[in-house]
Amino acid sequence: MLTNFFCRRSLLFLIINKMIKFVPIPILLVLLSWSLPVHSASEIRCLADVIYFEARGEDRAGMQAVGEVVLNRVKDSRYPDNVCDVVYQPYQFSWTATQYRVTNWGTYNKVYRMAMNMLKGEYKPVVGKATHFHRSSKSKTRWHTSSNMRKVAQIHSHVFYYEHP
Numbered sequence: 001m002l003t004n005f006f007c008r009r010s011l012l013f014l015i016i017n018k019m020i021k022f023v024p025i026p027i028l029l030v031l032l033s034w035s036l037p038v039h040s041a042s043e044i045r046c047l048a049d050v051i052y053f054e055a056r057g058e059d060r061a062g063m064q065a066v067g068e069v070v071l072n073r074v075k076d077s078r079y080p081d082n083v084c085d086v087v088y089q090p091y092q093f094s095w096t097a098t099q100y101r102v103t104n105w106g107t108y109n110k111v112y113r114m115a116m117n118m119l120k121g122e123y124k125p126v127v128g129k130a131t132h133f134h135r136s137s138k139s140k141t142r143w144h145t146s147s148n149m150r151k152v153a154q155i156h157s158h159v160f161y162y163e164h165p
Contacts, residue, residue, distance in 0.1 A: 039083075039119040046084040047071075047115035052108050053095040054133075055158065062155045063111060065127045067118050069160065072131050078163075079131070083119070127153050130160035 047067055055066040073079040073086045080086050088096055102108045117123060127133075130152040136159050152160045 039116075043083040044112065044115050044119060046087045047119060048108065048112040050087045050093055051115060052102065052111045053100050054093060056104065056107055056111070058156050058158070060114075061126050062158060063114060064118065064123055065130070065153070065155050065158065065160060066133065067115060068123075068125060068127050069130050069133050071118060072127075072129055076131055078165075126155065127160040129162045131163050132161040133158045135159075 047070055050070055051063050051067045055063045058066075070083060070086050074081060074083055080089060087093060132149065135157050136154070137157060148164045149161045150164050152162050154160070
C-alpha cells in the first residue's frame, strides 16, 4: 500500500515536471496537494487502535461510533487537539495502560481503512456530539450518572454520552 502511494506520487511529480511550462502554478499546487496525505500514519494508527481494542466485536456502526467519540474530542477545546493525544490521555481508555496486541489482522485491516476514511470525513455521524462511552456491562465507575452527562445513544453493548458544560 505504501509502495503504491509513492509510485502514484512519483508519477504525479513526473507529470508535473512535464507540465510546468504550460500549467499555471495554482493548478499545480492543487495537483500536488492531492498527492500528499492529509493525516499522518500515526494518527490513523491511533484511531484504528482505539476502534479495534474498544469495539472489535461490534458491527460497523458500533466501531464507527467509538471512532466518532475520539474525533469529537479532538474538535472539543476541553481535550487535546490531535487523535493520538486524545487516545493516550491518561485514564481515558483502559487498554492503553496494558499490553494488548492485535490478534485478528483481518479485522484490524478493516478497522484501519475505516479510520482512514473517518479522518478524511467520509462517514455519516451516528452518535452526534458524544464525547464519552462505556460498555454497558463493564462500567466500574459512575461518571456517566453525573448530572452534566447526557445519554446520546446506545449501540449494541456501548452507551454514548455528551458532557454538557
